Amino acid sequence: xxxxxxxxxxxxxxxxxxxxxxxxxxxxxxxxxxxxxxxxxxxxxxxxxxxxxxxxxxxxxxxxxxxxxxxxxxxxxxxxxxxxxxxxxxxxxxxxxxxxxxxxxxxxxxxxxxxxxxxxxxxxxxxxxxxxxxxxxxxxxxxxxxx
Numbered sequence: 001x002x003x004x005x006x007x008x009x010x011x012x013x014x015x016x017x018x019x020x021x022x023x024x025x026x027x028x029x030x031x032x033x034x035x036x037x038x039x040x041x042x043x044x045x046x047x048x049x050x051x052x053x054x055x056x057x058x059x060x061x062x063x064x065x066x067x068x069x070x071x072x073x074x075x076x077x078x079x080x081x082x083x084x085x086x087x088x089x090x091x092x093x094x095x096x097x098x099x100x101x102x103x104x105x106x107x108x109x110x111x112x113x114x115x116x117x118x119x120x121x122x123x124x125x126x127x128x129x130x131x132x133x134x135x136x137x138x139x140x141x142x143x144x145x146x147x
Contacts, residue, residue, distance in 0.1 A: 022107035025126040026050075026133045045097065046076035047071075047134035049104035053112060054131055057122040074138060075101060 022074035026046050048071050059073035069125050115124045
């Protein structure tokens with residue numbers, strides 16, 4: 001009986017301290033799906049969404065503005081690329097990108113709030129990793145995107 005009680009208590013401790021994220025990290029996605037035909041679009045969506053989430057998670061106004069500018073630039077760029085490559089009407093491309101980004105953003109919000117309740121931090125380890133990957137991907141070409 002004592003063993004059973006110990007197992008139950010240990011199970012509760014493990015389950016309450018664990019964090020279940022809604023998405024795999026962008027790094028994991030990229031490693032597993034680099035040959036997928038929608039790989040580049042999904043990467044655009046994820047970067048836009050994580051930048052939008054990071055923007056709402058900081059009190060630093062300068063940093064919020066940088067996140068906003070980068071997210072808007074990537075989103076606009078992805079709309080143009082999607083429209084051109086898939087031969088979509090601009091309105092349809094805008095709606096498609098917006099829909100995807102919003103869905104992914106909701107996952108970041110859910111995970112961030114859950115993580116904050118447990119740790120006091122809004123950015124989970126996978127979100128921090130996603131931000132670094134997006135910075136690496138887009139920082140070198142940000143000037144071109146903004147033009």
